[in-house]
Amino acid sequence: MGISPILSGFIGLFLQDIIVHYYELIDKLSIFGNFIFSFLSLYLMISIFSYNGNKF
Numbered sequence: 001m002g003i004s005p006i007l008s009g010f011i012g013l014f015l016q017d018i019i020v021h022y023y024e025l026i027d028k029l030s031i032f033g034n035f036i037f038s039f040l041s042l043y044l045m046i047s048i049f050s051y052n053g054n055k056f
Helices: 004-020 029-049
Strands: none
Touching: 004 029
């Protein structure tokens, strides 16, 4: 197991939190920005540490 399943789990938890609290959220643009930031950091981690068995 590398670091990418952990980061994928974090993104899954992030999306689940958005879905559960969607109607309570006011600033939806910052949520979208945070999602893009987390997705880009996941992609960069996978591309930097490609020896974990993550081959794109």
